[in-house]
Amino acid sequence: MTALLAIEGLAVSYGRISALRGVSLQVDSGEIVAIVGPNGAGKSTLLSCIAGLVRPAAGVIRFRGDAIAGQPLERTVRRGIALVPEGRHVFAGLTVLENLRLGATIRTDRARVASEIDAYMDLFPILADRRHAPAGTLSGGEQQMLVIARGLLSNPALLMLDEPSLGLAPRITDQVYDLIESVRARGVTVLLVEQNADRALRSADRTYVLNTGAVRLSGASGDLRGRPDFEAAYFGLDLVGGQA
Amino acid sequence: MNAAIQIAVDAMSLGGLYALTALGIGLIFSVMRLANFAHAELVTCAAYALFALSGQPLVMAFSGAIVVAVALAVVTERIAFRPLRRADPTTMMIASFTVSMLIQKLLVFTLGSRPKSLDPVPMLSQAVSIGPTQVSLLKLVTIAVCAVLLLALTLFLKRTSFGLQMRAAAENFTMAQLTGVRANAVIVVAFALSGGLAAVVALLFAAQSGFVQPRLGVPLMITAFVATVIGGMGSLPGAVIGGLLVGVVTTLLQAYLPPDLRPFREAFLFALVILALLVRPNGLFPARGLKERI
Numbered sequence: 001m002t003a004l005l006a007i008e009g010l011a012v013s014y015g016r017i018s019a020l021r022g023v024s025l026q027v028d029s030g031e032i033v034a035i036v037g038p039n040g041a042g043k044s045t046l047l048s049c050i051a052g053l054v055r056p057a058a059g060v061i062r063f064r065g066d067a068i069a070g071q072p073l074e075r076t077v078r079r080g081i082a083l084v085p086e087g088r089h090v091f092a093g094l095t096v097l098e099n100l101r102l103g104a105t106i107r108t109d110r111a112r113v114a115s116e117i118d119a120y121m122d123l124f125p126i127l128a129d130r131r132h133a134p135a136g137t138l139s140g141g142e143q144q145m146l147v148i149a150r151g152l153l154s155n156p157a158l159l160m161l162d163e164p165s166l167g168l169a170p171r172i173t174d175q176v177y178d179l180i181e182s183v184r185a186r187g188v189t190v191l192l193v194e195q196n197a198d199r200a201l202r203s204a205d206r207t208y209v210l211n212t213g214a215v216r217l218s219g220a221s222g223d224l225r226g227r228p229d230f231e232a233a234y235f236g237l238d239l240v241g242g243q244a
Numbered sequence: 245m246n247a248a249i250q251i252a253v254d255a256m257s258l259g260g261l262y263a264l265t266a267l268g269i270g271l272i273f274s275v276m277r278l279a280n281f282a283h284a285e286l287v288t289c290a291a292y293a294l295f296a297l298s299g300q301p302l303v304m305a306f307s308g309a310i311v312v313a314v315a316l317a318v319v320t321e322r323i324a325f326r327p328l329r330r331a332d333p334t335t336m337m338i339a340s341f342t343v344s345m346l347i348q349k350l351l352v353f354t355l356g357s358r359p360k361s362l363d364p365v366p367m368l369s370q371a372v373s374i375g376p377t378q379v380s381l382l383k384l385v386t387i388a389v390c391a392v393l394l395l396a397l398t399l400f401l402k403r404t405s406f407g408l409q410m411r412a413a414a415e416n417f418t419m420a421q422l423t424g425v426r427a428n429a430v431i432v433v434a435f436a437l438s439g440g441l442a443a444v445v446a447l448l449f450a451a452q453s454g455f456v457q458p459r460l461g462v463p464l465m466i467t468a469f470v471a472t473v474i475g476g477m478g479s480l481p482g483a484v485i486g487g488l489l490v491g492v493v494t495t496l497l498q499a500y501l502p503p504d505l506r507p508f509r510e511a512f513l514f515a516l517v518i519l520a521l522l523v524r525p526n527g528l529f530p531a532r533g534l535k536e537r538i
């Protein structure tokens with residue numbers, strides 16, 4: 001397998017706060033890879049850096065072999081990288097349908113886009129019911145469905161999701177993860193960030209545990225789940241001397 | 245009845261000009277949070293182009309005015325505002341003020357500060373009767389042109405893919421770029437549109453005033469600025485409605501203030517503006533995501 005995304009020695013700081021320190025990871029084509037870790041671990045920073053929102057202080061990010069760090073933002077999606085960011089980032093004043101259409105800004109196959117939009121509306125019927133409503137009037141969970149669908153409409157090679165299950169009811173969370181697995185089956189590679197480690201481990205092929213800006217543990221999700229040091233790495237207990 | 249029709253026509257034609265000017269300013273503000281004072285000089289330079297081309301057929305002269313205003317808008321963006329895109333709004337505002345003063349002084353230096361008379365559309369300087377009332381054909385045409393342009397711009401923003409991209413960029417530039425919206429394209433098109441609007445305003449305004457001088461666009465720009473603030477900075481419908489409102493109020497003040505107070509019309513207008521802002525500090529139609537910049 002070839003690495004779709006390869007990161008080496010990535011360091012990011014916000015002023016004096018160092019958010020990532022020497023992070024290396026690799027995502028191969030067709031994988032679902034999860035990054036788990038507690039609040040402030042640097043998970044969102046990592047995705048922001050890959051998307052071009054944040055400039056790294058050191059390290060390389062290669063996508064299909066090209067170094068991409070620090071490139072113009074609008075290039076990201078054209079390379080095939082879609083970011084579904086943390087929090088609600090719908091265009092609140094635009095309608096649900098307009099938000100979905102924006103997801104397909106870089107595409108020219110209009111007929112296919114239209115049928116894909118219909119398919120997402122079948123999958124999330126609330127989006128169909130509210131298609132002409134301003135997206136800002138959707139509930140938090142509904143907005144989450146909308147931004148995921150919007151991200152997928154760019155037809156990405158790599159879909160990055162920041163806490164896709166945040167604020168969703170368990171049933172909708174399952175639906176979202178079913179969707180993630182089905183887009184992977186279509187050949188899309190997925191890099192997702194979760195605090196809900198159990199849920200992420202169940203769907204991801206491989207998982208990285210990030211804590212205080214560094215990778216503490218990584219491996220096949222199935223192996224990690226049984227490992228005694230998983231919780232220690234996740235909660236950073238090894239860092240405070242393992243008194244648990 | 246007679247007076248009512250007169251006042252309505254005056255109010256709508258003045259309001260229309262303010263609305264088009266406010267829209268040109270609002271377009272730029274909404275996509276890049278730049279308060280572009282140099283919009284005044286887009287109008288002024290377009291009017292000078294009309295003066296330079298007077299004697300030519302209207303289509304020629306007007307095309308010349310559009311070319312001048314659009315080129316000036318795009319050039320100022322490229323050399324003055326693009327390097328400052330990430331600067332804070334105050335810095336950009338000062339830059340636009342500087343550009344505005346620079347162009348004004350260049351005009352004074354090269355063409356002199358004396359007003360030059362022009363009459364770009366002589367066939368409009370007649371009156372037509374609406375029932376028993378005589379109204380200026382120019383004002384009726386002004387109203388019609390403003391209505392058509394507002395409609396066209398609305399259709400562009402609402403019905404085309406590029407219009408959608410511009411609205412998305414106005415709301416959240418960063419997220420728009422992440423969906424693939426090209427920052428430069430959106431900004432250049434916004435500047436080109438504001439140049440085009442300025443050329444139309446120049447034609448209608450010069451036809452009314454009958455002369456051009458280096459500060460021609462300044463009072464228009466300032467009033468339109470007030471209109472965008474009343475409407476809600478960054479909101480395009482707000483800019484249009486604010487412009488119309490200011491036109492209507494100005495006309496009403498002119499008509500109904502006691503004659504010895506009329507010279508202070510603007511003072512009354514701005515007092516009303518301050519009152520309106522006390523009640524609604526963010527304007528009548530506050531825009532979304534105002535803090536979000538590039």
Ligand SMILES: Nc1ncnc2c1ncn2[C@@H]1O[C@H](COP(=O)(O)OP(=O)(O)OP(=O)(O)O)[C@@H](O)[C@H]1O
Pocket residue numbers: 014017018019037038039040041042043044045046086195
């Ligand atoms: N814009 C910023 N300015 C300053 N510090 C920041 C900024 N963004 C993040 N940080 C800091 O960087 C660190 C990592 O933040 P990040 O958002 O990447 O964490 P996270 O793992 O996504 O956390 P969460 O699970 O809470 O979303 C934190 O200490 C955070 O306070």
Ligand SMILES: [Mg+2]
Pocket residue numbers: 043044045086162
């Ligand atoms: Mg986060």
